[in-house]
Amino acid sequence: MLGEYVPVLITLVVAMGLAATFILLTTILGPKRYLRVKMEPFECGVEQLVSPRRRFSVKFYLVAMLFILFDIEVVFLYPWAVRFRELGWYGFGAMMIFLGVVFITLAYEWRKGALDWD
Amino acid sequence: MPAEAIFMAGKIGFVFFLVLNLAGVLGWVERKQSALMQDRIGANRAPIFGITAIGLFHPLADAIKAFTKEDFIPARAHKLFHTLAPFIALVPALTAFAVIPFGDTLTIGGETTQLVVADLDVGVLFVFAIMSLATFGVVLAGWSSYNNYSMLGGLRASAQMLSYEIVMGLTLVGVFMVYGSLQLTEIARAQGEYFVFGGVNTWIPKWGILTQPLAFFLFLTAAVAESKRLPFDVAEAESELVAGYFTEYSGMKFLMFWMAEFVEIVVISALVATLFLGGWQIPWLHPDGLHVPFTAIVVGLPSLVVSMMGVGAFLMKVFVLIWLQMTIRWTLPRFRYDQIMRLGWKMILPLALVNVVLTGFVVLLLNR
Numbered sequence: 001m002l003g004e005y006v007p008v009l010i011t012l013v014v015a016m017g018l019a020a021t022f023i024l025l026t027t028i029l030g031p032k033r034y035l036r037v038k039m040e041p042f043e044c045g046v047e048q049l050v051s052p053r054r055r056f057s058v059k060f061y062l063v064a065m066l067f068i069l070f071d072i073e074v075v076f077l078y079p080w081a082v083r084f085r086e087l088g089w090y091g092f093g094a095m096m097i098f099l100g101v102v103f104i105t106l107a108y109e110w111r112k113g114a115l116d117w118d
Numbered sequence: 119m120p121a122e123a124i125f126m127a128g129k130i131g132f133v134f135f136l137v138l139n140l141a142g143v144l145g146w147v148e149r150k151q152s153a154l155m156q157d158r159i160g161a162n163r164a165p166i167f168g169i170t171a172i173g174l175f176h177p178l179a180d181a182i183k184a185f186t187k188e189d190f191i192p193a194r195a196h197k198l199f200h201t202l203a204p205f206i207a208l209v210p211a212l213t214a215f216a217v218i219p220f221g222d223t224l225t226i227g228g229e230t231t232q233l234v235v236a237d238l239d240v241g242v243l244f245v246f247a248i249m250s251l252a253t254f255g256v257v258l259a260g261w262s263s264y265n266n267y268s269m270l271g272g273l274r275a276s277a278q279m280l281s282y283e284i285v286m287g288l289t290l291v292g293v294f295m296v297y298g299s300l301q302l303t304e305i306a307r308a309q310g311e312y313f314v315f316g317g318v319n320t321w322i323p324k325w326g327i328l329t330q331p332l333a334f335f336l337f338l339t340a341a342v343a344e345s346k347r348l349p350f351d352v353a354e355a356e357s358e359l360v361a362g363y364f365t366e367y368s369g370m371k372f373l374m375f376w377m378a379e380f381v382e383i384v385v386i387s388a389l390v391a392t393l394f395l396g397g398w399q400i401p402w403l404h405p406d407g408l409h410v411p412f413t414a415i416v417v418g419l420p421s422l423v424v425s426m427m428g429v430g431a432f433l434m435k436v437f438v439l440i441w442l443q444m445t446i447r448w449t450l451p452r453f454r455y456d457q458i459m460r461l462g463w464k465m466i467l468p469l470a471l472v473n474v475v476l477t478g479f480v481v482l483l484l485n486r
Contacts, residue, residue, distance in 0.1 A: 010126070023201060031188050081292075099474065
């Protein structure tokens, strides 16, 4: 059962080795010249005005929360979708109730303006 | 066991050879196609012994140049995360290809193998799980650089990729309902069957694009958005954010983000080809040969030829989809960020939900 995943593991190790080699090679091969000005963050020629570690818009947190909500709902749909034919109309009806709830959630967020971006 | 090991090594080697070369060539295709579409000549200089081959050696020259450039880390950046970010961006894209079947079964010397590195029964889930890890690389790059442009690019990329991941997952539910599997080989194989209406065989293959036309367009749109390419490239928008989340990168690390993007295009194209365009299937070509439509005539072909034709067909479909994405990238102007979010949440998401309901109705009505 888990034997199926051995090739995946090999692929992962090869990919990681490849990426690590790239980083190692570019670190070794390239020249190193330190200049004080060069080491400063790039900001189109001016000194950095504000720190990038400042607080950012709450919208991004909101998207992350909505993502978790909807992604889990999508994952619930997967096993049902695979066994869909066997479950027939009963399974379809049951899932329609669930999808109805999802739809109401979406409509609610829409009305509340959580999906607006301005 | 030895035959199995040889097959596995061969398949993994083939996948890496294919994906890495395609990623390199795509770097050239991107420049050449943009040049053609803008009435320029494009990259055509890099020679090997005086042969330029319409600029095909440019990816090689790019790689050598990137390796010998200074690997620059800003003084205030988080050194470890800054180095780790391109690594995390590239590895998932390379790994995702492991479950995508690039051909039907191959029989050599009495040993049969399925032409896929790992034939997982949760193939699609695996692709999503692995591909979503790439988000971490992007966000990490944006955060660790200690640069305002990088930070903004990373934030935009994270919200955009999260939004479109839901949409990608949801559009495929219809596909799973039609073919009843998450296994990519099963889905591809099921697409070799024909539509039968009232007992009459129409000889039209059950490709995903025909059974799930809405899902095809929604998924393709979401996939292009997920790869953060024009018209969805606000995360690296050159004209406002310099280079977005990889502004503070140089040398091969800079190129690794590009490689990750190109590999992602290849993976997305392969996924769309497998789910919607029949994978390795060629219409009317079965393992035993070519079935002539509307007759019982079968033109027999050796199984090795059929296998090779399958691999060729799969690659053709992937190339066509790559070309489509390249054309989209150089045709459409960049969307605003609010437009991108509106497209994902307010248009594609409800449409995908409707698609699930409609598919359920139609499948059950036709079935029983």
